[in-house]
Amino acid sequence: THDRDGEIWLDGQWLPWREAKVHVLTHTLHYGGGVFEGLRAYYGQQGTAIFRLQEHTDRLFRSAHIMGMRIPYDKDTLGRIQCEAVFRNRLDSAYIRPMCFYGAEGMGLRADNLKVHVMVAAWEWGAYLGSEALEQGIRVRTSSFTRNHVNSLMCKAKANGNYVNSMLALQEALDCGYDEALLLDHEGYAAEGSGENLFIVRGGKLYTPDLTSVLEGITRDTVMTIARELGIEVIEKRITRDEVYVADEAFFTGTAAEITPIRELDGRTIGSGRRGPVTERLQSLYFDYVHGRRTDHPEWLTPVTPE
Numbered sequence: 001t002h003d004r005d006g007e008i009w010l011d012g013q014w015l016p017w018r019e020a021k022v023h024v025l026t027h028t029l030h031y032g033g034g035v036f037e038g039l040r041a042y043y044g045q046q047g048t049a050i051f052r053l054q055e056h057t058d059r060l061f062r063s064a065h066i067m068g069m070r071i072p073y074d075k076d077t078l079g080r081i082q083c084e085a086v087f088r089n090r091l092d093s094a095y096i097r098p099m100c101f102y103g104a105e106g107m108g109l110r111a112d113n114l115k116v117h118v119m120v121a122a123w124e125w126g127a128y129l130g131s132e133a134l135e136q137g138i139r140v141r142t143s144s145f146t147r148n149h150v151n152s153l154m155c156k157a158k159a160n161g162n163y164v165n166s167m168l169a170l171q172e173a174l175d176c177g178y179d180e181a182l183l184l185d186h187e188g189y190a191a192e193g194s195g196e197n198l199f200i201v202r203g204g205k206l207y208t209p210d211l212t213s214v215l216e217g218i219t220r221d222t223v224m225t226i227a228r229e230l231g232i233e234v235i236e237k238r239i240t241r242d243e244v245y246v247a248d249e250a251f252f253t254g255t256a257a258e259i260t261p262i263r264e265l266d267g268r269t270i271g272s273g274r275r276g277p278v279t280e281r282l283q284s285l286y287f288d289y290v291h292g293r294r295t296d297h298p299e300w301l302t303p304v305t306p307e
């Protein structure tokens, strides 16, 4: 992805893609103390619009607040820059990555003497887990790596360093021939995927793990809202891995993953072994909303071209 055309915003300037570089002694490159977001812009009825831009930008600032990092721009500015990253790169649909990171102004672990840099990039990104995954579902393995402990890393912050845990879990799953990993928390309850939140369906009800050690997913919130508006009861509770085994349906949610059915966990087929009816209904509605085909949540879409 380093060799592309287009422009990336860095510290207030738009740079040619290939020139958006940092020094090898950049603090966050060594220690992972940055925060970031992942958003999607979709082409729909009103042209290209970013899905839940405000919520993602709010979370970026919450992540920085948790990490004690001061972002040197305000939310409106970064909201505008994220829109600009899409239309400036002439993208009809896009994945948008803002990231705040500590620079190379000094070494040593402390960061209070370093400058906070901000970059915003956008690119075309298709189905995160493969186009057939959205319909066929994926095969998942329970990870041998425990999800970050809530007092070792800050799970409500989307912090760069939190993703070493995710990388280890995903690579292990891939090496074992699976598509994704399910991480358990330190007490052995299901937490989330390496980059997704987890949902299961049982007896017509929708369950998802309590937030505790998981990221407060925006897609998770969207799905809970859509389900409740359908009259489906949504329960947040502790979920064990064998409750997933015996679920009628299971799926992951995330900005990149969207709504990806889980057809098997640890060799146990889940339900019919393919996308279930509740999953399909929620997925279909989700795509209606992100493409502007349903307009009863107008606050969820921000057109990237202001006029």
Ligand SMILES: Cc1[nH+]cc(COP(=O)(O)O)c(CN[C@@H](CCC(=O)O)C(=O)O)c1O
Residues within 6 Å of the ligand: 037, 038, 039, 166, 192, 193, 194, 195, 196, 197, 214, 215, 216, 217, 218, 219, 220, 253, 254, 255, 256, 257
């Ligand atoms: C650990 C984790 N948990 C849950 C989610 C779902 O959150 P939300 O996108 O707000 O619904 C994500 C997003 N993972 C992002 C990063 C993926 C990546 O490869 O990087 C994403 O989906 O954009 C996570 O990284």
